[in-house]
Amino acid sequence: MLSGEGLVLGYGNDAVAGGVDFSLSAGEILAVIGYNGSGKSTLVKSILGVTPLLGGRLHWSAGAPPAPIGYLGQLSEFDRRFPMRVIDLAATGGWAGLGFFQGAGRTTRQAAEAALEQVGLSDAATLPLHKLSAGQLQRALFARTIVQDARLIILDEPFAAVDQSTEADLMALILDWSRQGRALMVVLHNLSAVLEHCSAALLMGRGRSVYGPTREVLTPERLVDRGYMAADQAALIAAASSAGSGKGDGRA
Numbered sequence: 001m002l003s004g005e006g007l008v009l010g011y012g013n014d015a016v017a018g019g020v021d022f023s024l025s026a027g028e029i030l031a032v033i034g035y036n037g038s039g040k041s042t043l044v045k046s047i048l049g050v051t052p053l054l055g056g057r058l059h060w061s062a063g064a065p066p067a068p069i070g071y072l073g074q075l076s077e078f079d080r081r082f083p084m085r086v087i088d089l090a091a092t093g094g095w096a097g098l099g100f101f102q103g104a105g106r107t108t109r110q111a112a113e114a115a116l117e118q119v120g121l122s123d124a125a126t127l128p129l130h131k132l133s134a135g136q137l138q139r140a141l142f143a144r145t146i147v148q149d150a151r152l153i154i155l156d157e158p159f160a161a162v163d164q165s166t167e168a169d170l171m172a173l174i175l176d177w178s179r180q181g182r183a184l185m186v187v188l189h190n191l192s193a194v195l196e197h198c199s200a201a202l203l204m205g206r207g208r209s210v211y212g213p214t215r216e217v218l219t220p221e222r223l224v225d226r227g228y229m230a231a232d233q234a235a236l237i238a239a240a241s242s243a244g245s246g247k248g249d250g251r252a
Contacts, residue, residue, distance in 0.1 A: 001024055001025055001026055001060070001061050001062075001066070001151070001152060001183045002023070002024045002047070002058065002059070002060055002061070002152065002183065003021075003022065003023035003024070003058070003059045004020055004021055004022045004023075004043075004056065004057075004058055004059075005021055005056055005057050005058075005059065006018075006019055006020070006021065006055065006056035006057070007019075007020035007021070007043070007046070007053055007055065007056035007057075007058070008020075008053065008054040008055030008056055009039045009042040009043055009046055009051075009053070009054065010039075010042065010054050011042070011051065013054075015054055015055075015207070016037070016038070016039040016042055016207070017038065017039035017042070017043075017204055017207055017208070017209060018055070018207060018208070019056075019208060019209065020039070020043065020056065020202070020204070020209045020211075021209070021211055022200075022202045022209075022211045023211075024152075024183050024184075024185055024200075025183060026151070026181045026182070026183050027178055027179070027180075027181045027182070027183070028178070028183055028184070028199055028200060029174065029175075029178050029184045029186060029197060029198045029199060029200075030183075030184065030185045030186070030198065030199075030200045030201070030202060031186055031187075031188050031194040031198035031200070031201045031202070031214065032044075032185060032186065032187045032188070032201075032202045032204065033188065033189075033191075033194065033201055033202070033203045033204065033218065033228065034203065034204035034205045034209075034226065034228060035205055035227055035228055038204040038205045038206075038226075038227075039204050039209075040156075040187045040204055041074070041156055041187070043202075043204070044071075044154055044156050044185070044187065046058075047069075047154065047185070048069060048071060048154070049065070065152075066150065066151050066152050068148050068150050069150055069152050069153075069154065070145045070148045070149075070150030070152065070153035070154065070182075071145075071153075071154050071155075071156075072141050072142065072144075072145050072153075072154070072155045072156065072158055073156050074156050074157050074160060075134060075137065075138060075141075075157075075160055075161055076160075078137070078141070080129040080130050080132065080137055081129075081130055082129060083128065084128070084129055085125070085126055085127065085128055085129070086116065086121060086124050086125050086126070086127050086128075086129065086132065086140050086143075087109075087112055087113065087116065087125040087126065089129060089140050089141070089143075089144055090112035090113075090115050090116055090140060090143040090144050090146075090147055091108050091109060091111075091112040091144075091147065092144055092147075093111075093112070093115070093143070093144040093145060093146065093147025093148040093149075094107075094108035094111060094112070094147050094148070108147065111146075111147045111149075112143065112147055113125070114146075115142075115143035115144070115146035115147050116140070116143050118143070118146060118173070119139040119140070119142050119143045119146070119169070119170075119173070120139060120169065121136065121139050121140055121143060124136060124140075134161040134162060135161075135162040135163055135166040138158065138159075138161070138162050138166065138170065139166065139169075139170070142158070142170055142173060146173075150182070151181075151182055151183065152182070152183045152184075152185075153177060153182055153183070153184050153185075154184075154185045154186075155174070155184065155185070155186045155187065156187045157187050157188070157189070158170060158174075158186065158187075158188075159171075159188070159189075159190060159193075160189075167190075167193075171193060171197065174186065174197070175197060186198070191218060194214060194218065195214055195215065195218065198214050199213070199214060200212065200213060200214060200217075201213075201214040201217040201218055202217075203217050203218065203222060203223070203226050203228070204226065205225075205226030205227040205228055206225075206226055206227050208226065209226075210222060210226070220234035220235070221234070
């Protein structure tokens with residue numbers, strides 16, 4: 001569906017990462033890993049067309065980006081003081097199919113209600129956003145993404161500030177999207193989740209990147225080389241892995 005070739009990411013004349021290559025196919029979950037400032041969110045914004053590429057090319061299999069592209073940004077980018085109810089937020093996922101002066105019709109409203117039920121927020125549908133916890137707000141944003149019904153979905157740190165139960169529920173939704181044949185790019189920090197659920201990974205850091213099958217990319221040596229973790233942390237992971245701990249290599 002989408003591939004990047006020799007991408008140079010940054011702002012103005014300042015590059016934060018170069019030589020970024022990746023590909024993303026229908027039904028695949030691509031994890032993007034890296035420390036804060038390594039270029040992960042810049043990559044997302046470049047794919048969305050918000051931030052121009054400084055170099056390289058994006059290739060779309062259809063010749064152009066699909067419409068819409070599902071996008072869920074970081075919670076820190078969202079102002080929950082905006083005067084809107086939960087059901088209204090979910091319904092904004094259908095705006096791409098509406099005219100400029102149209103409001104959400106019955107079909108969009110029904111889709112929003114179904115999406116809220118799917119994420120476990122039916123009882124909170126009429127609450128204002130400022131009444132929600134961080135986990136509830138993230139569920140509401142996932143509901144909006146469901147309503148978008150996009151073939152390509154980009155999630156930027158979707159599990160930040162949520163508890164383990166909420167993370168498990170939302171990961172189940174991501175896996176369901178993958179089974180439906182949607183392509184997903186997910187910026188994550190939970191290496192256990194990446195190793196268990198993502199078929200490919202793009203590891204960014206120190207102005208460089210490496211892409212490939214998840215377990216080939218996220219080795220202790222590469223995680224240290226790209227500045228994602230310290231050498232002593234990598235040594236602990238390697239020791240746990242060699243001891244046959246199963247998921248021990250996924251805990252940073």
